Amino acid sequence: xxxxxxxxxxxxxxxxxxxxxxxxxxxxxxxxxxxxxxxxxxxxxxxxxxxxxxxxxxxxxxxxxxxxxxxxxxxxxxxxxxxxxxxxxxxxxxxxxxxxxxxxxxxxxxxxxxxxxxxxxxxxxxxxxxxxxxxxxxxxxxxx
Amino acid sequence: xxxxxxxxxxxxxxxxxxxxxxxxxxxxxxxxxxxxxxxxxxxxxxxxxxxxxxxxxxxxxxxxxxxxxxxxxxxxxxxxxxxxxxxxxxxxxxxxxxxxxxxxxxxxxxxxxxxxxxxxxxxxxxxxxxxxxxxxxxxxxxxxxxxxxxxxxxxxxxxxxxxxxxxxxxxxxxxxxxxxxxxxxxxxxxxxxxxxxxxxxxxxx
Numbered sequence: 265x266x267x268x269x270x271x272x273x274x275x276x277x278x279x280x281x282x283x284x285x286x287x288x289x290x291x292x293x294x295x296x297x298x299x300x301x302x303x304x305x306x307x308x309x310x311x312x313x314x315x316x317x318x319x320x321x322x323x324x325x326x327x328x329x330x331x332x333x334x335x336x337x338x339x340x341x342x343x344x345x346x347x348x349x350x351x352x353x354x355x356x357x358x359x360x361x362x363x364x365x366x367x368x369x370x371x372x373x374x375x376x377x378x379x380x381x382x383x384x385x386x387x388x389x390x391x392x393x394x395x396x397x398x399x400x401x402x403x404x405x406x407x408x
Numbered sequence: 409x410x411x412x413x414x415x416x417x418x419x420x421x422x423x424x425x426x427x428x429x430x431x432x433x434x435x436x437x438x439x440x441x442x443x444x445x446x447x448x449x450x451x452x453x454x455x456x457x458x459x460x461x462x463x464x465x466x467x468x469x470x471x472x473x474x475x476x477x478x479x480x481x482x483x484x485x486x487x488x489x490x491x492x493x494x495x496x497x498x499x500x501x502x503x504x505x506x507x508x509x510x511x512x513x514x515x516x517x518x519x520x521x522x523x524x525x526x527x528x529x530x531x532x533x534x535x536x537x538x539x540x541x542x543x544x545x546x547x548x549x550x551x552x553x554x555x556x557x558x559x560x561x562x563x564x565x566x567x568x569x570x571x572x573x574x575x576x577x578x579x580x581x582x583x584x585x586x587x588x589x590x591x592x593x594x595x596x597x598x599x600x601x602x603x604x605x606x607x608x609x610x611x612x613x
Binding site: 296316333347388390394 | 458
């Protein structure tokens with residue numbers, strides 16, 4: 265997919281800030297609007313943007329399929345892992361109070377990891393769906 | 409927004425339909441900002457206007473860009489959707505006013521959410537990740553399942569020549585269903601993630 269100079273320059277300028285904004289939304293989610301879902305979609309959108317401008321193959325080199333598929337499962341496992349960690353430390357499943365000496369701090373820690381899990385899964389799924397659709401179109405072009 | 413919807417229903421060119429639905433999503437995001445639900449607005453802008461537009465364009469690349477004439481007259485579906493809308497509006501009239509502090513939902517658990525003991529200033533995050541942690545785990549699993557379903561359906565086959573055209577038809581049907589499921593799941597996730605400050609269940613959105 266060839267694109268114009270303007271798109272390339274603007275894309276190169278914007279993409280780092282999109283990804284940075286995703287991280288901000290992720291880690292600032294306790295205080296301002298945002299959280300795992302939002303940050304996941306924003307970072308996925310940044311990479312999709314990159315793929316649209318520079319081509320799917322380059323995007324696949326940056327974020328390989330294997331990584332995306334791992335992210336898909338790793339996020340859910342991380343989330344469930346937080347729950348199991350609560351169990352092991354003597355609380356209920358997904359009980360964050362026991363994750364630290366100070367219960368409030370334990371809550372913060374639990375929320376942090378849970379949001380990270382959500383982020384990873386959402387970002388992975390978005391990218392995977394995009395890769396699947398985009399690569400399907402490419403293959404059919406090659407066949408024709 | 410009404411204009412966007414009317415244009416959506418009338419256009420036969422699918423490219424225009426995709427662009428119009430992107431516009432609709434952006435307008436929806438501004439409405440959500442006006443309702444003080446910034447979290448949902450952010451997701452609507454990123455998913456509805458951004459990623460799903462790109463996905464629909466990708467799907468459009470694989471099929472014809474003109475919608476075929478419908479085989480049946482649309483009277484029955486039209487009647488059904490109008491009846492559902494009338495029912496919903498009738499139901500919404502019974503809801504408490506928007507941002508009414510005396511609404512039942514604000515008397516029940518919301519005070520505890522707002523003065524939560526876990527010291528997280530953003531109430532949405534607190535409710536989402538801590539009070540309703542199980543729900544969010546389930547939602548994440550739904551998203552994961554949608555992704556796994558997409559992989560199962562669209563993974564490259566080892567022998568592409570062996571895939572008959574008739575099989576492709578089923579593929580496409582399956583794809584559409586999975587995308588619909590993913591979309592419906594995402595919409596379900598977004599719709600329920602309302603800002604508790606912005607009137608709880610009272611706005612009928």
